[in-house]
Amino acid sequence: xxxxxxxxxxxPALAREEAGDPFTVGGxxxxxxxxxxTGGVPSLEALEASVRASGTQLVTVALRxxxxxxxxxxxAVLDRCGVRLLPNTAGCRTAREAVLTARLAREAxxxxxxxxxxxxxxxxxxxxxxxxxDAAEQLVAxxxxxxxxxxxxxxxxxxxxxxxxxxVMPLGSPIGSGLGIRNPHNIALLREAVSVPVVLDAGIGTxxxxxxxxxxxxxxxxxxxxxxxARDPERMxxxxxxxxxxxRLAKLAGRIPRRWHAEASTSFAGLPEx
Amino acid sequence: MQVTVNGVPAQLxxxxxxxxxxxxxxxxxxxxxxxxxxxxxxxxxWEQTRLADGDALEVLAPTAGG
Numbered sequence: 001x002x003x004x005x006x007x008x009x010x011x012p013a014l015a016r017e018e019a020g021d022p023f024t025v026g027g028x029x030x031x032x033x034x035x036x037x038t039g040g041v042p043s044l045e046a047l048e049a050s051v052r053a054s055g056t057q058l059v060t061v062a063l064r065x066x067x068x069x070x071x072x073x074x075x076a077v078l079d080r081c082g083v084r085l086l087p088n089t090a091g092c093r094t095a096r097e098a099v100l101t102a103r104l105a106r107e108a109x110x111x112x113x114x115x116x117x118x119x120x121x122x123x124x125x126x127x128x129x130x131x132x133x134d135a136a137e138q139l140v141a142x143x144x145x146x147x148x149x150x151x152x153x154x155x156x157x158x159x160x161x162x163x164x165x166x167x168v169m170p171l172g173s174p175i176g177s178g179l180g181i182r183n184p185h186n187i188a189l190l191r192e193a194v195s196v197p198v199v200l201d202a203g204i205g206t207x208x209x210x211x212x213x214x215x216x217x218x219x220x221x222x223x224x225x226x227x228x229x230a231r232d233p234e235r236m237x238x239x240x241x242x243x244x245x246x247x248r249l250a251k252l253a254g255r256i257p258r259r260w261h262a263e264a265s266t267s268f269a270g271l272p273e274x
Numbered sequence: 275m276q277v278t279v280n281g282v283p284a285q286l287x288x289x290x291x292x293x294x295x296x297x298x299x300x301x302x303x304x305x306x307x308x309x310x311x312x313x314x315x316x317x318x319x320w321e322q323t324r325l326a327d328g329d330a331l332e333v334l335a336p337t338a339g340g
Contacts, residue, residue, distance in 0.1 A: 037340030047338075062339025063307060065280040066300050069335035075305060088339050103314045104334055108307035175340065202340075224340030 017245060018055070021252070023220055025197045026113060026145035026166040028084070030057045033214070034244045035086065035199065036237070037224025040176075044077050046233045051081045054227065054237035059083045060115055062090050063105055086147065088115040093128065095135035102139050114139060115169070115201075115222075117149040125175045129156050133163060140164035149201050152186040154193040161194040168194055169201035169222060172213065176225045178205030181212055191217035207236075207243035214247025215255070275327040286325060293320035299333050307334045 018031045036056040041047045051059060059078055063069075078085065087105035092098040095118065102114040118135055120128025127150055139146050145166045150156055152170040160168050170190055173179035180203060181187060191198045200213035201222040210221045221244050230236035277284055279299065286295075292308055292315050300306050308315045309332040315323050325331070 038338035039340030041338050060339055062337050063334040064337045066303065066306070066333045066335040067280060068337065069303075070337040071335075072303050072305075074338060075336050090339050100309065100312065100314070104307035104309055104332075107314055107317060108305045108334060108336065110305075228338075 017249060021248065023197070025147070025199075025220075031055075032057045032241075033220040033248060034210075034241055035060065035201075035220055035222035036227065037088075037222065038074070038078075038228070039090075039224045040228035042228065042233070044073055046228070047074065048077045048081065049234035050227050050237040051078070051083060053234045053241065055241045057083055058086050060086045060088050060222070060224070061109070062088050063101065063108055084113075085109050085111055086113050086115050087111065088149075089117050089135075090119075092118050093120070093131070094118065095131045095138065098131070098135040099138050099142075102135075102144055103142075106144070112143055113145045113147070113166075115147050115149060116165075127151055127171075129153070133159055136160055136163045136165055147199065152183050152190060154186060154190040157190040157198070158193045161196045165196060167197040167199050167219075169199040171202035172200055172209065173203030175202045176229075177203055178226060179203055180205050180209040181216070184212065184216055187213070187216045187218065204240075207239040210240050210243040211247035211250070214244055215251050217251060220244070275325065277325055277327070277329040277331060279331045280333055290325050291321055292323040292325065292331075295325065295331065296320060296333060300335060303335045305336050308332065309334070 022029045022031055023033045032055045034054050034056050035058045036054050037060040087109050089098040089101040092101050098118045106112055118128050118131040119125050136146050136148050147167040147169055148160045148165045149169045157168040172181035197219040199220045199222050200218045204210050204223040204226045213221050227233050227236045275286055277286055311330055
């Protein structure tokens with residue numbers, strides 16, 4: 001089924017809701033609250049279809065030695081889609097490496113935006129938060145717009161925001177694990193703790209995880225593997241777009257309180273005796 | 275002169291600039307960054323920056339990433 005067919009009835013209402021509730025980060029405003037990573041994408045065709053179906057306006061990219069790079073064709077796809085680029089510092093293990101990588105990315109991509117990640121463990125790919133905070137402070141001082149990939153620690157989130165990060169991006173669970181949001185309470189606490197945007201980054205496995213992130217109060221969701229490694233990336237990209245929007249609308253609409261026992265939705269007044 | 279480019283030893287002629295190296299290594303890319311001995315070489319300095327014996331160079335280009 002084509003994307004057009006899937007979205008034909010839904011598209012106008014979805015677009016209207018998105019346009020009326022913009023997402024602002026680093027002084028830029030976006031109508032989409034879904035950030036898409038390109039890592040793991042099976043083909044350029046799948047990449048373009050996924051980017052378009054997701055409605056994303058902000059896409060992460062990386063820098064590697066030229067022999068191992070994706071070639072100019074990938075950039076041509078992203079240019080054609082008209083998305084803003086968010087270079088990452090994936091693979092960096094120290095603040096020094098991450099700062100240098102951010103500077104190189106600024107040269108290559110012509111943007112001072114960076115998804116800052118400093119990895120501390122090769123099995124879990126969990127952030128090294130000591131190096132992360134150090135790198136964030138240096139990059140903010142150099143004028144970078146820093147979106148910091150971090151653990152789901154509200155205190156650390158506040159330290160990153162205080163350091164001048166444009167967004168705090170807590171993981172739901174380890175990168176690529178698809179385990180969803182393991183500590184929803186921490187995500188909600190982190191959202192309360194900072195005034196900058198909170199972007200749920202890493203761990204999303206399926207659409208309900210993305211919706212949950214938004215229901216918890218996150219301002220946006222960043223995901224890659226959940227789409228790029230899905231059996232049908234284009235369809236999953238559309239699912240994620242709708243999930244993010246659905247979760248956002250539910251958060252704005254205000255959910256009912258949880259109750260231990262039932263509360264009848266049909267009135268007992270006028271119940272006949274039969 | 276002997277340098278290292280992306281981790282691989284390379285023998286280069288004397289009087290080679292970063293711009294020359296990029297032209298030789300990177301066909302068709304316009305988004306490229308170069309590090310020399312751990313520092314960024316800004317694009318505006320490529321033409322003037324001459325390589326020296328023992329330099330460690332990293333020539334980087336875009337790829338997919340999450």
